[in-house]
Amino acid sequence: MIYTVGEAAKILNVAPSTIRYYDKEGLLPFVERSGGGIRVFQEKDFDWLFIIECLKKSGLSIKDIKSYIDMALKGDETIDERLALFQKQREKVMKQMEDLQHTLDTLNYKCWYYETAKKAGTTAVPSNMTIEEIPEPLRAAKTALDRIHQK
Amino acid sequence: MIYTVGEAAKILNVAPSTIRYYDKEGLLPFVERSGGGIRVFQEKDFDWLFIIECLKKSGLSIKDIKSYIDMALKGDETIDERLALFQKQREKVMKQMEDLQHTLDTLNYKCWYYETAKKAGTTAVPSNMTIEEIPEPLRAAKTALDRIHQK
DNA sequence: ATACAAGTTAAAGTTAACTTTAAGTCAAGA
DNA sequence: TCTTGACTTAAAGTTAACTTTAACTTGTAT
Numbered sequence: 001m002i003y004t005v006g007e008a009a010k011i012l013n014v015a016p017s018t019i020r021y022y023d024k025e026g027l028l029p030f031v032e033r034s035g036g037g038i039r040v041f042q043e044k045d046f047d048w049l050f051i052i053e054c055l056k057k058s059g060l061s062i063k064d065i066k067s068y069i070d071m072a073l074k075g076d077e078t079i080d081e082r083l084a085l086f087q088k089q090r091e092k093v094m095k096q097m098e099d100l101q102h103t104l105d106t107l108n109y110k111c112w113y114y115e116t117a118k119k120a121g122t123t124a125v126p127s128n129m130t131i132e133e134i135p136e137p138l139r140a141a142k143t144a145l146d147r148i149h150q151k
Numbered sequence: 152m153i154y155t156v157g158e159a160a161k162i163l164n165v166a167p168s169t170i171r172y173y174d175k176e177g178l179l180p181f182v183e184r185s186g187g188g189i190r191v192f193q194e195k196d197f198d199w200l201f202i203i204e205c206l207k208k209s210g211l212s213i214k215d216i217k218s219y220i221d222m223a224l225k226g227d228e229t230i231d232e233r234l235a236l237f238q239k240q241r242e243k244v245m246k247q248m249e250d251l252q253h254t255l256d257t258l259n260y261k262c263w264y265y266e267t268a269k270k271a272g273t274t275a276v277p278s279n280m281t282i283e284e285i286p287e288p289l290r291a292a293k294t295a296l297d298r299i300h301q302k
Numbered sequence: 303a304t305a306c307a308a309g310t311t312a313a314a315g316t317t318a319a320c321t322t323t324a325a326g327t328c329a330a331g332a
Numbered sequence: 333t334c335t336t337g338a339c340t341t342a343a344a345g346t347t348a349a350c351t352t353t354a355a356c357t358t359g360t361a362t
Binding site for chain 2: 057058075076083089094099104106
Binding site: 015017018021025034035036037038061062063 | 318319320321322327328329
C-alpha cells in the first residue's frame with residue numbers, strides 16, 4: 001500500500017503542509033518520489049513518522065529530531081548516541097508528568113474551592129476554612145500555595 | 152514583606168520582563184505601585200501569580216488567563232464560570248497526562264530496542280525479534296507502532 | 303549631594319513551528 | 333484529450349509568548 005502526502009496527513013492527523021515542512025527541514029530523507037516528483041509514502045515511512053511524532057511530543061525540537069534521523073541513517077555506529085537520546089527524552093517526559101501532576105493537584109484544589117463557593121453562594125466560605133475543613137486529598141495543594149508566604 | 156519586580160521574579164523563577172509583560176497584558180491589575188510608580192508585590196499577589204502559573208501550565212493562553220482574572224475581580228457572580236474553567240482545565244490536564252503516558256511507553260520501547268541493539272552490536276537483533284521475545288511491558292508500544300500498518 | 307543598580311515605558315525584535323500564497327505540474331477519470 | 337483535484341516549490345505570513353533596546357526615573361547607600 002502506498003500513500004500521497006494528503007493521505008499520509010489524514011492518517012497522522014496533521015496538515016499536509018506540516019509533512020512538507022518536515023521534509024523541507026530534512027526529517028524525511030527516506031521518503032521516495034514518483035517519476036513526476038510526487039512524494040510516495042510507504043509502510044516503512046510510517047514507522048519513522050511515528051517516532052518523529054513521539055520525539056516531538058516528548059519536547060524535542062525539529063532541529064534535534066533531524067540530528068536523530070541523521071544518526072539513524074548512519075547505522076550501527078550511532079546506537080549509543082541514539083540510546084542516550086531516548087533515555088534523556090524518557091527522563092524529560094517523566095519530569096513533565098510529575099509537573100503536570102502538581103498542576104492537576106492545584107486544579108483539583110481550585111475545583112473544590114469553587115464547588116464549595118457555589119454551594120455557599122460566596123467564595124468567602126472556602127476562603128475562610130481552616131486546613132482541617134479542607135478535604136484531606138486537597139490539603140497538599142493548599143499547603144503548596146501557602147508555602148510561598150514563608151519566603 | 153514586600154518585593155520589587157526583580158525579587159518577585161526570582162521567587163517565581165521567571166525573568167522580570169515576563170512579569171512586566173503579564174502586567175501589560177492585564178494579568179496583574181491587583182499589583183500596587185509606590186509613589187514613584189514602582190510595582191510593589193505583596194504576599195496576596197503571590198496567590199494570584201501561583202494560580203496564573205498553574206493555569207499557564209495547564210495550557211491556558213495569556214488572553215484566557217486575563218478573562219479569568221477579570222472574572223475573579225467581578226466577585227461572587229462569576230463563581231459558576233470560574234468553576235467551569237477549572238473543571239475544563241482539569242480535564243485537559245488529565246488528557247495531557249494520558250498522552251504523555253503513551254509517549255513514555257513508546258520511549259521505553261525504544262530504550263529497550265537500543266539497549267538490545269547495543270548489547271548485540273547491531274539494530275538488526277531487536278528489529279528481527281518476534282513479539283514473544285519483546286519484554287511483556289513493552290509489547291503494547293510495539294503493537295501500537297505496528298497498528299499503523301493495518302490501515 | 304551623588305552615584306548607581308534596578309526600576310519604568312513603548313516599541314521593536316526574536317523564535318519555533320507551522321500555514322498560506324502564488325504560480326505552476328501531475329495523474330486519474332470521463 | 334481534457335478537466336480537475338491534488339500535487340509541487342519558494343517565499344512570505346502568522347502566532348504566541350516572551351525578550352531586548354533605548355531613553356528615562358527611582359530610591360538606597362555612601
